[in-house]
Amino acid sequence: MNPKSGFVALLGRPNVGKSTLLNRIVRAKVAIVTRKPQTTRDRIAGILTGTRGQIVFLDSPGIHKPTKALNSHMVRTACRIGEEADIVAHVVDDRPTGKGPEDAMVRGILEKIPVPRILVVNKVDRIGRSAADEMRKNLTRDDFYAASFLVTATKGEGVEAFVTALFARLPEGPAFYPEEDLTDLPMRFIAKEVIREKLFEGLDEEIPYSIAVRVDEYNEEPEKNLIRIRAEILVERESQKGIVIGKGGAFLKKVGTAARLELEKETGSRIYLELFVVVERDWSRSESMLRHLGYEPG
Numbered sequence: 001m002n003p004k005s006g007f008v009a010l011l012g013r014p015n016v017g018k019s020t021l022l023n024r025i026v027r028a029k030v031a032i033v034t035r036k037p038q039t040t041r042d043r044i045a046g047i048l049t050g051t052r053g054q055i056v057f058l059d060s061p062g063i064h065k066p067t068k069a070l071n072s073h074m075v076r077t078a079c080r081i082g083e084e085a086d087i088v089a090h091v092v093d094d095r096p097t098g099k100g101p102e103d104a105m106v107r108g109i110l111e112k113i114p115v116p117r118i119l120v121v122n123k124v125d126r127i128g129r130s131a132a133d134e135m136r137k138n139l140t141r142d143d144f145y146a147a148s149f150l151v152t153a154t155k156g157e158g159v160e161a162f163v164t165a166l167f168a169r170l171p172e173g174p175a176f177y178p179e180e181d182l183t184d185l186p187m188r189f190i191a192k193e194v195i196r197e198k199l200f201e202g203l204d205e206e207i208p209y210s211i212a213v214r215v216d217e218y219n220e221e222p223e224k225n226l227i228r229i230r231a232e233i234l235v236e237r238e239s240q241k242g243i244v245i246g247k248g249g250a251f252l253k254k255v256g257t258a259a260r261l262e263l264e265k266e267t268g269s270r271i272y273l274e275l276f277v278v279v280e281r282d283w284s285r286s287e288s289m290l291r292h293l294g295y296e297p298g
Contacts, residue, residue, distance in 0.1 A: 003053035006170035009085035011078055011110065013102045014038050014062025016093040017122040021153040022046045022059045025163060030183040031059045032197035036208055038062055039200055041074055041295070043081055045184045047177050052167045054175040058084060063106045070284040073295045075105075082113045087169060090145070091120045094127040097139065116169060119148035120162060125155060187267065188218040191229055194262050195275070198255045199233065199244070207243060210236040212283060212293050220269070227267060230274045234283055234293075241277050252277065
């Protein structure tokens with residue numbers, strides 16, 4: 001059999017486990033994961049290559065009602081990702097599905113995408129297989145989905161059956177990326193995401209959603225096995241700046257250490273990481289600032 005190839009979009013509401021599923025499939029951390037919704041802001045590609053062929057999985061921001069320019073960018077990104085795909089996987093979790101405004105938004109977006117749709121019920125371990133199967137039956141009463149699967153991404157349960165079904169549906173074709181590639185993201189982007197992940201993990205309430213990371217310098221010095229990174233953490237209020245820095249700089253140091261250790265593991269090089277906190281008032285509502293940060297405004 002000739003190798004298959006294609007793009008598969010992972011779409012759904014925020015915090016249903018799309019990034020965890022992506023990481024599980026490619027067996028590497030290519031997308032940051034936190035317990036907070038709306039962690040993913042960009043198109044994140046994870047590449048699975050093997051004897052069956054190559055699938056490029058496209059992780060997307062959770063689809064939600066936008067309240068500011070950044071949120072509009074995230075929803076528009078999810079829509080574009082769906083348009084890129086040969087197959088769309090609609091990921092849901094153990095929360096009630098089908099009646100809320102976000103569900104209506106997701107359904108409306110999926111209806112406009114003229115490719116096969118597959119339902120993936122995630123977090124089966126939290127609700128039990130019987131309840132998950134009942135949810136699947138309720139969501140697949142019509143012909144909206146071409147197939148459906150029950151998975152627990154954190155444990156890998158059901159994931160291989162899902163991937164096998166994707167290969168069966170994709171056309172024959174050449175690989176898009178070299179066999180050794182796990183993502184198409186540059187390390188500069190990955191460094192930004194790792195720093196933002198550590199911030200999200202340690203901050204509460206609305207502060208994570210007022211934060212952006214901008215990598216101003218990323219210089220490799222191969223002769224020293226060293227990478228120098230200088231990054232700015234953008235916040236929207238002076239009060240937020242104090243919280244991000246922490247008493248005596250403790251929180252910023254904690255974030256820097258955690259990010260440095262992960263990036264050293266990722267790159268195999270020593271990392272010299274400098275972090276600075278800058279106030280950019282209402283950056284998440286400013287279209288010009290979004291463009292400057294690499295986000296497309298809504």
